[in-house]
Amino acid sequence: MNKKILIISQHFYPEIGSAGNRIKNIYQLLVKEGYEVSVITNDPAYPNKKIYEDRTFWNDPSIKDNAPNISRIQVTNRKYSRSITNRLFFYVEVALKQTLRIMKDKGHYDIVFVTSPPIFIAIVGFLAKVKFKSRFLLDIRDLWPESLKGVGVFNNTIIIKVFATIEKFLYKQADHIIVNSQGFVDYINNKASIPFDNISYIPNAAREDEINGNPQLTGGGKVIYTGNIGLAQNIDFFKQLAKKLSLHNIDLTIIGYGIKSKELKEFIFREKLKNVTLQSPLTRQECLEMISLHHIGIVSLNDKEVFDTVLPGKVVDYMTCKIPIVAAVSGYSKKVIEQNKVGLVSESRDVDEIVKHIQQLLNDSKKREEMSQNSEKSIRESFLWEKNIKRLNEIIERIN
Numbered sequence: 001m002n003k004k005i006l007i008i009s010q011h012f013y014p015e016i017g018s019a020g021n022r023i024k025n026i027y028q029l030l031v032k033e034g035y036e037v038s039v040i041t042n043d044p045a046y047p048n049k050k051i052y053e054d055r056t057f058w059n060d061p062s063i064k065d066n067a068p069n070i071s072r073i074q075v076t077n078r079k080y081s082r083s084i085t086n087r088l089f090f091y092v093e094v095a096l097k098q099t100l101r102i103m104k105d106k107g108h109y110d111i112v113f114v115t116s117p118p119i120f121i122a123i124v125g126f127l128a129k130v131k132f133k134s135r136f137l138l139d140i141r142d143l144w145p146e147s148l149k150g151v152g153v154f155n156n157t158i159i160i161k162v163f164a165t166i167e168k169f170l171y172k173q174a175d176h177i178i179v180n181s182q183g184f185v186d187y188i189n190n191k192a193s194i195p196f197d198n199i200s201y202i203p204n205a206a207r208e209d210e211i212n213g214n215p216q217l218t219g220g221g222k223v224i225y226t227g228n229i230g231l232a233q234n235i236d237f238f239k240q241l242a243k244k245l246s247l248h249n250i251d252l253t254i255i256g257y258g259i260k261s262k263e264l265k266e267f268i269f270r271e272k273l274k275n276v277t278l279q280s281p282l283t284r285q286e287c288l289e290m291i292s293l294h295h296i297g298i299v300s301l302n303d304k305e306v307f308d309t310v311l312p313g314k315v316v317d318y319m320t321c322k323i324p325i326v327a328a329v330s331g332y333s334k335k336v337i338e339q340n341k342v343g344l345v346s347e348s349r350d351v352d353e354i355v356k357h358i359q360q361l362l363n364d365s366k367k368r369e370e371m372s373q374n375s376e377k378s379i380r381e382s383f384l385w386e387k388n389i390k391r392l393n394e395i396i397e398r399i400n
Helices: 018-032 048-052 086-106 118-132 146-151 158-173 183-192 235-247 261-268 284-291 305-309 313-320 331-339 351-362 363-383 385-400
Strands: 004-008 036-043 070-073 110-116 136-140 176-179 199-201 222-228 250-259 276-279 296-300 324-328 342-343
Touching: 004 385, 018 036, 018 110, 018 158, 018 313, 018 385, 036 086, 036 183, 070 086, 086 118, 086 136, 110 118, 118 158, 136 158, 136 261, 136 363, 136 385, 146 158, 146 305, 158 183, 183 199, 183 305, 199 276, 199 324, 199 385, 222 284, 222 313, 235 250, 235 261, 235 276, 235 351, 261 331, 284 313, 296 305, 296 313, 296 385, 305 331, 313 324, 313 331, 313 363, 324 351, 331 342, 342 351, 351 363
Parallel strands: 004 036, 004 110, 036 070, 110 136, 136 176, 176 199, 222 250, 222 296, 250 276, 296 324, 324 342
Antiparallel strands: none
16 A cells, blocks of 8 residues: 655645745655655745736646645735744644644544744644654754744744744654755754754755756846845845946846845835846746846845855756856855855855856856856756655655
8 A cells, every 4th residue: 555645834836935846846756656645735825825816826737726635724814924923923823724634634644744944834743743643754944943043033032942942842753854955964963963864865956857958148147036035135235236237237137025025126216227127926937947048146145154054945946047156155055056066156245246256257158158067967966856756755665
């Protein structure tokens, strides 16, 4: 009999962003491996629910709206607010409703696979483990509560300590932990004394059919940024970058969303920066096609220590599209970009240095082509879902 797996996630198809795409691919490929997979998630709400009224985002025929194995809960607080308190209420509402759904579930599951953050969803996964007497796979995409402290909007020491205690408890309760960044491995080992053998690295990745040929671009320089413009990114960095690129007649496309995106949009209009194109969120396929039409992809994270452990999904996306990366990052992201020779990094986040890197690459087509080839090689070796799902398959068979 095929093993039954329950995936619990706040994010799932058709949500944009790395989290939804990660869980969609894990779901699809586990089904392809022969498992019976069910999903408990919520109606798409990231970055806001209105986006998904456009049926263009519901573009994968293999995942049907009314599939009986995919259970979507409705939430009343649908906005990702700037207020961390409102956001926490949103997380709690999702977790409570997912817990109720699990309590009503009469089925049996061999494996409960839960992805976090938020940490509340990981708690739901633990409760599911107890109810179904299942093995518990914990997928960590970001460190809670460390990332809360990193964005600088939530510093209640008592609640942070409570979250840290819950975090340690969940690590210890998991039968195996999966991380999407190798930067998390030492942290989890130190935090909860989890053996390295019980932590596996499965990064965000591309599908084989997503690897795009980077066309021979003509005309002036074209630079792109895709993804969240929020508290983990430095909004002043983007403002300065847009102005300085304008001085050098370099076009900047931003496919952005998040709580700081409105502020950036207002700045661009106020400064009359004609070189900047603001694009509404796109489907993943459309976004990858848009990335491929640019010479360089931009990555930025603020300089808090917690962000030294992460690998933004856009790094993998730019590599998938085979365009060089110019990044204002440090830590693990810097290591990946430099070791794979797919871009240039400013660890100091200096905008002038970033612009210098962009100009250097725009003026060196041979170097760009070299980085393009390195990107495809790296994707095929380390960041391909069709290969990496085999690692997850091995983990499932081992813990079961």
